[in-house]
Amino acid sequence: MTAYELLASGLGQLGLSVDPQAVEKMLQYSDLLLEKNKVMNLTAVTDPKEVVTRHFLDCAALAPYIREGQTVLDVGTGAGFPGIPLAVLCPGAQFTLLDAQRKRIDFLAEVVSALGLANVTPVHARAEEFAAQHRASFDLAVSRAVADLRVLCELTLPMVKTGGLFYAMKAADCGDEVGTASRAFAILGAPAAELLRYTVPHDGVERVLVRLQKTADTPDKYPRRFKKIQSDPL
Numbered sequence: 001m002t003a004y005e006l007l008a009s010g011l012g013q014l015g016l017s018v019d020p021q022a023v024e025k026m027l028q029y030s031d032l033l034l035e036k037n038k039v040m041n042l043t044a045v046t047d048p049k050e051v052v053t054r055h056f057l058d059c060a061a062l063a064p065y066i067r068e069g070q071t072v073l074d075v076g077t078g079a080g081f082p083g084i085p086l087a088v089l090c091p092g093a094q095f096t097l098l099d100a101q102r103k104r105i106d107f108l109a110e111v112v113s114a115l116g117l118a119n120v121t122p123v124h125a126r127a128e129e130f131a132a133q134h135r136a137s138f139d140l141a142v143s144r145a146v147a148d149l150r151v152l153c154e155l156t157l158p159m160v161k162t163g164g165l166f167y168a169m170k171a172a173d174c175g176d177e178v179g180t181a182s183r184a185f186a187i188l189g190a191p192a193a194e195l196l197r198y199t200v201p202h203d204g205v206e207r208v209l210v211r212l213q214k215t216a217d218t219p220d221k222y223p224r225r226f227k228k229i230q231s232d233p234l
């Protein structure tokens with residue numbers, strides 16, 4: 001199978017409609033990613049078909065949960081995961097892609113321009129600092145491979161609207177991590193975690209979306225400074 005066929009068939013397996021233009025855009029992004037990866041560290045993956053399975057199809061599993069008109073924050077987006085694949089698949093939602101590393105955000109600005117993604121804003125900032133001006137501002141937050149849930153939730157939930165949702169993408173064996181974070185969930189206003197299991201098409205890897213609905217405002221004292229978040233997690 002070509003990378004195009006792999007991606008189109010995988011999206012179909014996830015129940016997503018396959019728009020040929022969206023598939024082409026994602027493959028264009030893959031080319032940009034692998035080219036830039038030769039001069040800066042963006043991903044451990046070097047094979048275009050692995051970009052499709054390990055990055056695109058994993059991230060695409062979140063697309064069915066995003067609605068037209070929603071604002072979505074990707075915390076610690078790195079080279080654009082899950083934010084860029086989701087923005088291509090959900091053109092009716094608005095995405096803010098946040099990362100603490102300037103070079104990664106500069107790369108994402110190039111991607112946004114090359115792909116003509118009018119629904120993506122890359123932002124260079126630390127989440128705990130960005131939160132000061134963006135409290136309770138986003139309908140949804142998403143994040144993959146950034147931090148342990150206790151830390152990640154303190155960085156992210158303050159920026160989610162009350163009534164909004166946070167989807168943390170985690171490994172299949174995240175049960176203990178979720179259990180340890182239950183106190184943090186409650187303190188930050190999202191007491192009940194739901195685990196949504198899925199299998200990445202053509203990869204076979206089992207993954208989990210930890211879904212947290214924010215049912216109460218996050219107390220003003222969170223997020224604390226990063227040193228404190230790390231040294232004394234909730």
Ligand code: SAM
Pocket residue numbers: 075076077078079080081082098099100101104125126127128143144145146155226
């Ligand atoms: N989400 C991407 C993925 O799944 O490929 C990138 C994961 S990478 C391992 C973690 C990223 O989180 C890095 O790019 C790092 O700069 C960013 N990051 C870590 N802590 C952060 C913080 N407090 N605020 C913003 N970005 C952060």
